Amino acid sequence: MDRRLRLAGAAGIGGVVGSYAVAGYSRQFVVAPIDAFVVRSTPGSLVAFMITNVGEEAHLLHIGLSVALAVGALGAAGVAGYVGAQQIGRASRLAAPVLGGALAWGVAAALTARPVLSLGAAVPVALLVAVEASSLSTAEAANPSAGRRMLLSEVGSLALVALAGALGLLRTRRAESTPAGPESDVDTPATATPEEMQQADAETATAEADLTEVERLIADAESQSLDWAADGLPGLVSEIGGFYNVDIAQFDPEVPSEEWSLTFTGAVGEERTVTFAELTERPVEHRYVTLRCVGEKLNGKKLDTAVWTGTPLKPILEEVDPGGACGCAMLRAEDDYFVQFPVDALEDAFLAWEMNGQPLPKSHGHPVRVLVPGHWGETNVKWVSEIELLEEEANGYWEQRGWHGTGPVNTVAKLWSTTRLDGGEIEVAGHAYAGTRGIERVEVSTDGGETWTDAELSEPLPGDDVWRQWRHVYAPESSHEVVVRAIDGTGAVQPKEESDAYPSGSTGWVSKQVDV
Numbered sequence: 001m002d003r004r005l006r007l008a009g010a011a012g013i014g015g016v017v018g019s020y021a022v023a024g025y026s027r028q029f030v031v032a033p034i035d036a037f038v039v040r041s042t043p044g045s046l047v048a049f050m051i052t053n054v055g056e057e058a059h060l061l062h063i064g065l066s067v068a069l070a071v072g073a074l075g076a077a078g079v080a081g082y083v084g085a086q087q088i089g090r091a092s093r094l095a096a097p098v099l100g101g102a103l104a105w106g107v108a109a110a111l112t113a114r115p116v117l118s119l120g121a122a123v124p125v126a127l128l129v130a131v132e133a134s135s136l137s138t139a140e141a142a143n144p145s146a147g148r149r150m151l152l153s154e155v156g157s158l159a160l161v162a163l164a165g166a167l168g169l170l171r172t173r174r175a176e177s178t179p180a181g182p183e184s185d186v187d188t189p190a191t192a193t194p195e196e197m198q199q200a201d202a203e204t205a206t207a208e209a210d211l212t213e214v215e216r217l218i219a220d221a222e223s224q225s226l227d228w229a230a231d232g233l234p235g236l237v238s239e240i241g242g243f244y245n246v247d248i249a250q251f252d253p254e255v256p257s258e259e260w261s262l263t264f265t266g267a268v269g270e271e272r273t274v275t276f277a278e279l280t281e282r283p284v285e286h287r288y289v290t291l292r293c294v295g296e297k298l299n300g301k302k303l304d305t306a307v308w309t310g311t312p313l314k315p316i317l318e319e320v321d322p323g324g325a326c327g328c329a330m331l332r333a334e335d336d337y338f339v340q341f342p343v344d345a346l347e348d349a350f351l352a353w354e355m356n357g358q359p360l361p362k363s364h365g366h367p368v369r370v371l372v373p374g375h376w377g378e379t380n381v382k383w384v385s386e387i388e389l390l391e392e393e394a395n396g397y398w399e400q401r402g403w404h405g406t407g408p409v410n411t412v413a414k415l416w417s418t419t420r421l422d423g424g425e426i427e428v429a430g431h432a433y434a435g436t437r438g439i440e441r442v443e444v445s446t447d448g449g450e451t452w453t454d455a456e457l458s459e460p461l462p463g464d465d466v467w468r469q470w471r472h473v474y475a476p477e478s479s480h481e482v483v484v485r486a487i488d489g490t491g492a493v494q495p496k497e498e499s500d501a502y503p504s505g506s507t508g509w510v511s512k513q514v515d516v
């Protein structure tokens, strides 16, 4: 029994590591579908608790569980093969690894639907079962060198695990550094058809033609950024690599542009499917748009801005003649994410395929995402695939889990940095955002909220859904509490009353104790 458990552990780890070596940290990794299942079956209240209290590290928990489940499944396959072969009879030295490997292959292929890549999981399982079968027979033969051979095989396995791990890491890095697109997709055949090449050319061409315009917008944002002492804060346009990320799935969908399409279904005059080529031929616009996640803490950093390139959704929507009694639509995506939304609120929505002049990175929805001005991050559906016009309201993914995140964002002024300047003065700085209401003023109090002074603000960037930077420098007299609040474009002061992110977004004023 003990031996079998050890074999299961070794074969399971070998299989998972082997799969990682060939697939990297992608959707083809055996752990990915298990993780999707784990995430899907986690109760909403637990997810909300994790997001607000544990944060990003919570991912480690479900990924850890999913890896353990994958090890268990592949290990069980290996042991089943081994035991099965023993039942059959004497031929177990050959039969065991073949059977064990085949079962592991079946498990991996069933999970990932990638028969060839599943060999990466199956081969190590077969090898480890083979080692066990042969060590058992040598042990039975009381071979004096059996102990040494066992040790050798253990050291050998460890080395293989390390090698496979390195391979997988390399593969993951490479997949991340190449912009997500046809070239980084495993399934793309090596020889592209003429249409495919044209398609790829068109995509690069739009990227190039737009570059100057986008570059100008990025340069404008740079020159309008406040000149502050603060270190490590985003500019008015966030770097792609620093742009926050929120995904329901740990493994992002991989959707080549030429395989992408958006279908309008449900209560429409006529069902209609738009391809990537059709979409990018429509009138192109570049917009500064800020996104903020409803699940972030009051002074959290799930707030970023990019220059997005895309086309307005409204004209396309009008072409399909939308109907439906509720005046609402369900937006669906390739990762089985879905958001329900009033059609009116989609009036100003945007279908974006570039971010800061680059094709959308995989993690931000490649090839096309929705941007809805002024609404919480969750409405900005990535990898969007379907817009269904509904007759009746229905809950979206997060709404099913108790969140109220489809409405307009709350007003917030972040206090992201407190810097002691050389002269002994203190600079406080951050970003402020109020969606389409815009930021009118930011006020700072250095006496715990008794008196308020206007902070310096960056010039507003064009667009109706962009943050602003604020900064205030003062000479402290004694230890004190600094508080910051924003006033939006309608004149409303950011509400003082404090609440957690769950379910409607955090509220309150950010404050910080400063000791001098």
Ligand SMILES: Nc1nc2c(c(=O)[nH]1)N[C@H]1C(S)=C(S)[C@@H](COP(=O)(O)O)O[C@H]1N2
Residues within 6 Å of the ligand: 243, 244, 245, 246, 247, 248, 249, 291, 292, 293, 294, 333, 334, 335, 337, 363, 364, 365, 376, 377, 378, 379, 380, 381, 382, 383, 384
């Ligand atoms: N398809 C899909 N779209 C999605 C999500 C997702 O998990 N899947 N997350 C949403 C949430 S909660 C937020 S806050 C934003 C984050 O966008 P980003 O990852 O590009 O910053 O995307 C939204 N769109």
Ligand SMILES: [Mo]
Residues within 6 Å of the ligand: 246, 292, 293, 294, 295, 377, 378
């Ligand atoms: Mo979010």
